[in-house]
Amino acid sequence: MQSSQASGAAIEFVTGLQLEELTTVTLRATGWQGTLERPLEVDVQGWDLTSEAIKTAPIRLTSKRPKVVGFSFPEAVPLLSQPDPNLSSEQSGQGEPASHAEQGSRAVAPGASGKAGPPPKRKRTRIKPPVDLVKLEDRLYFVLQPPLETLAASSELGFPFEPFPYQMDGIAFLFPRETAILADEMGLGKTMQSITTIRMLLLAGQLRNILLVCPKPLVTNWVREFSLWAPEIPVTVIEGDSAKRQFIWGQKGVPVRIANYELLMRDNAFIHDSGQHFDLVVLDEAQRIKNRNSTTAETVRALPRGRSWALTGTPIENSVEDLVNIFEFLAPGYLRTDMPLKTISKATRDHILRRTKDKVLTDMPPKMYRDDQLDLTPAQNDSYRAAEDEGVVQLEDMGETLTIQHVFELVLRLKQICNFDPATGASCKLQRLEADMEEIAASGKKAIVFSQWVETLEKIADPLDRFGPMQYHGRIPSKRRDSVIQQFKEDPSKHLILMSYGAGSVGLNLQFCEYVFLFDRWWNPAIEDQAINRAHRIGAAGAVTVSRMMAAGTIEERIHDVLEQKRELFNQLFADTGVPKQTGLSRDEIFGLFNLAQPHKKHAA
Amino acid sequence: MTAALGFLTVRHHAEHGYFGGYLVVNEMARPLEFQCTMAVRPSRAQEVLYGPTLEDFVCGEQIAAALLSKGKVKPDLCLTDCRPVLALAQVSKYSIGYVRPVEDQHRSLRTPAESRLQTRAVDFAAIEIECLESRVPPSDALSNLSSAVHPSFDFEEPFLRIVEALEEAHPITKAA
Numbered sequence: 177m178q179s180s181q182a183s184g185a186a187i188e189f190v191t192g193l194q195l196e197e198l199t200t201v202t203l204r205a206t207g208w209q210g211t212l213e214r215p216l217e218v219d220v221q222g223w224d225l226t227s228e229a230i231k232t233a234p235i236r237l238t239s240k241r242p243k244v245v246g247f248s249f250p251e252a253v254p255l256l257s258q259p260d261p262n263l264s265s266e267q268s269g270q271g272e273p274a275s276h277a278e279q280g281s282r283a284v285a286p287g288a289s290g291k292a293g294p295p296p297k298r299k300r301t302r303i304k305p306p307v308d309l310v311k312l313e314d315r316l317y318f319v320l321q322p323p324l325e326t327l328a329a330s331s332e333l334g335f336p337f338e339p340f341p342y343q344m345d346g347i348a349f350l351f352p353r354e355t356a357i358l359a360d361e362m363g364l365g366k367t368m369q370s371i372t373t374i375r376m377l378l379l380a381g382q383l384r385n386i387l388l389v390c391p392k393p394l395v396t397n398w399v400r401e402f403s404l405w406a407p408e409i410p411v412t413v414i415e416g417d418s419a420k421r422q423f424i425w426g427q428k429g430v431p432v433r434i435a436n437y438e439l440l441m442r443d444n445a446f447i448h449d450s451g452q453h454f455d456l457v458v459l460d461e462a463q464r465i466k467n468r469n470s471t472t473a474e475t476v477r478a479l480p481r482g483r484s485w486a487l488t489g490t491p492i493e494n495s496v497e498d499l500v501n502i503f504e505f506l507a508p509g510y511l512r513t514d515m516p517l518k519t520i521s522k523a524t525r526d527h528i529l530r531r532t533k534d535k536v537l538t539d540m541p542p543k544m545y546r547d548d549q550l551d552l553t554p555a556q557n558d559s560y561r562a563a564e565d566e567g568v569v570q571l572e573d574m575g576e577t578l579t580i581q582h583v584f585e586l587v588l589r590l591k592q593i594c595n596f597d598p599a600t601g602a603s604c605k606l607q608r609l610e611a612d613m614e615e616i617a618a619s620g621k622k623a624i625v626f627s628q629w630v631e632t633l634e635k636i637a638d639p640l641d642r643f644g645p646m647q648y649h650g651r652i653p654s655k656r657r658d659s660v661i662q663q664f665k666e667d668p669s670k671h672l673i674l675m676s677y678g679a680g681s682v683g684l685n686l687q688f689c690e691y692v693f694l695f696d697r698w699w700n701p702a703i704e705d706q707a708i709n710r711a712h713r714i715g716a717a718g719a720v721t722v723s724r725m726m727a728a729g730t731i732e733e734r735i736h737d738v739l740e741q742k743r744e745l746f747n748q749l750f751a752d753t754g755v756p757k758q759t760g761l762s763r764d765e766i767f768g769l770f771n772l773a774q775p776h777k778k779h780a781a
Numbered sequence: 782m783t784a785a786l787g788f789l790t791v792r793h794h795a796e797h798g799y800f801g802g803y804l805v806v807n808e809m810a811r812p813l814e815f816q817c818t819m820a821v822r823p824s825r826a827q828e829v830l831y832g833p834t835l836e837d838f839v840c841g842e843q844i845a846a847a848l849l850s851k852g853k854v855k856p857d858l859c860l861t862d863c864r865p866v867l868a869l870a871q872v873s874k875y876s877i878g879y880v881r882p883v884e885d886q887h888r889s890l891r892t893p894a895e896s897r898l899q900t901r902a903v904d905f906a907a908i909e910i911e912c913l914e915s916r917v918p919p920s921d922a923l924s925n926l927s928s929a930v931h932p933s934f935d936f937e938e939p940f941l942r943i944v945e946a947l948e949e950a951h952p953i954t955k956a957a
Contacts, residue, residue: 235826242801242844244851245950246816251807252854300938302945312950319946322810322938329933330809 247313301344303351307526318352331379336404342536347373349529354483355506359530362489362709367401370458370487375406378431383455390460392436393679396658414439426450437464441475454481462486465505466498477505490702541719543712549728553602560593568770583766587731591696594727595632605695605725613643616691617671623691625674626707628698633674644669649676677703687715692722701739734769784808784929787856788939789848791840791863792890794954798822801844802943805854808930814854817950818844836893841868849875857926862940864896870916878910880936890944890954908936
């Protein structure tokens with residue numbers, strides 16, 4: 177620190193590092209001279225400003241590459257060895273200048289809209305992976321497949337008719353599934369959906385060896401449908417004598433085999449000896465395996481296979497056990513009969529696809545029911561009353577020995593009387609049918625008549641001869657059945673076909689018929705629906721009128737009431753909130769037809 | 782002629798950031814290869830310093846570059862429905878074309894905003910694509926490729942597949 181001597185009245189400060197340079201202090205004359213004459217003390221503090229650096233905070237912008245995961249599809253293998261892209265700049269010249277671009281190129285301002293825009297909107301049916309498919313790569317395999325419409329168009333898979341959107345949905349459902357039940361209502365095209373899915377899976381290389389099992393009468397129908405929907409796929413029918421069948425089972429390189437259930441059971445050893453492993457086994461009318469212990473069920477469960485599909489319009493005919501047993505084929509052990517019904521419903525949701533006509537075919541002609549409650553002819557009435565009274569008395573007298581079979585026998589006897597009086601041959605139903613057929617034939621229409629008895633159908637045929645009745649039932653040899661259908665379809669003089677529920681309720685396409693008569697009623701409404709849907713299906717010419725004939729005040733009317741209740745229950749089966757319930761006639765209901773108490777209940781009372 | 786078309790999209794999720802997906806298909810739209818990124822979240826510093834060019838950087842230079850470099854099948858042409866992805870062409874050898882996207886408002890993954898990159902429109906097959914001004918593919922190559930692609934090819938549709946695959950691969954992004 178240094179100080180300087182000040183003099184004078186005014187002070188001029190000169191700051192700086194050299195105090196010696198302070199040269200002049202002027203003091204002016206005021207009353208404060210004494211104070212002013214005191215030496216001035218100046219403290220000086222220095223800073224070294226030149227040595228202070230500016231501080232900076234660096235911000236690093238890391239450019240770490242994002243982590244990438246992926247996989248290749250099998251179709252990519254041939255391309256992996258191909259050279260680099262011909263449009264990459266390495267080949268086309270680095271940074272192709274705008275002037276080299278094609279003539280039609282135009283500068284575009286950001287955000288400006290393009291010329292062409294998207295192509296016309298089409299339905300895109302996407303394949304969705306099943307819920308139980310866990311591995312991401314497997315799920316993505318399906319997610320990344322193009323829409324079915326694109327697959328079909330790009331592969332030039334022709335269709336004889338444009339599939340309905342719900343049918344494409346059905347194909348998208350089947351395509352990724354190892355286990356599936358296609359449970360569409362009769363007439364919605366389960367056959368077509370299965371064939372088209374098989375076709376696409378064959379094309380994708382996912383299937384090579386397919387076995388289709390169906391009831392014997394439907395084999396020709398399947399062959400016909402294959403030729404219609406997938407004409408390029410060779411189909412081999414398992415038929416002929418034992419040696420021929422053994423040869424067919426052993427053949428390699430056969431993409432599709434069609435076998436009927438009966439032959440499958442007979443040829444069980446051939447199949448296993450041949451060492452065949454099927455990529456897919458499809459069971460048509462899969463309700464055939466609803467009895468777990470039946471030979472049919474055991475045989476199909478033993479088939480060596482990858483995928484398992486079941487086709488049925490009635491996955492539950494009588495009870496939930498039917499469904500559980502179909503699942504024993506699809507995924508053994510997946511369902512148990514002791515599982516709560518809601519659990520079963522939830523567990524099967526992703527494996528079952530069921531659509532009904534009223535939901536998906538809103539523009540399909542209506543199906544109109546007409547319940548013909550007919551009074552028995554006097555002769556029929558006498559026979560009926562006598563038989564019922566006598567039969568009920570006999571049943572009551574049987575006491576503890578009474579079984580459900582005894583009740584069934586009486587029901588059948590009474591139903592037969594409702595059809596025809598055994599003594600005179602009189603029939604109120606035949607009279608009504610004749611009258612209706614006059615009108616139907618006059619308008620050039622065709623009708624189907626269903627009965628559970630071949631004898632009844634044969635009795636109907638003679639009096640209705642003028643309407644050219646054709647017959648299709650168990651007594652018609654299988655080889656003749658196709659020609660019967662063909663003639664009925666093409667011959668304008670044939671206005672009527674007489675069918676048994678057993679032979680004619682499944683797989684036939686009779687959509688050119690506008691009238692269906694249920695001459696007598698089947699026990700199960702699902703079977704009746706199958707029968708009705710021979711006519712009421714895609715391509716139906718017009719509204720289908722279903723006449724359900726029943727004799728008033730008889731056992732038929734009582735059965736009808738029970739069946740109506742069953743029908744209501746069945747309709748609830750696949751509703752989201754519906755809980756599956758029994759749909760068959762219970763023991764109580766059967767005994768209840770005659771107000772009989774079951775033997776053990778009588779005992780208890 | 783066998784063709785390989787790359788479809789590359791980047792989608793943004795409000796909470797988790799950017800997800801990139803890349804699908805290579807053949808001339809019949811059948812899948813050949815799929816790659817996708819983990820979530821990419823730009824740092825605060827990147828947001829501040831890249832400013833309006835952030836999505837060009839994240840979508841084009843980061844995500845698209847990573848996806849294409851990981852791909853095994855070399856595409857004849859790469860298409861995107863995400864404009865910022867065009868920035869890829871600034872830093873790599875690839876030519877990339879922009880196809881105007883179809884917005885699906887019901888999805889939780891959104892297409893990033895438009896980029897300010899200068900582009901030039903060129904015809905390709907039945908559509909118009911936009912390429913970076915300086916990287917327009919040669920017309921003869923585009924023409925050859927157009928003729929190889931099936932006439933029914935829908936150039937919007939593969940992007941929808943990628944978005945579904947992204948949602949499948951990153952379930953956290955699925956809309957409620």
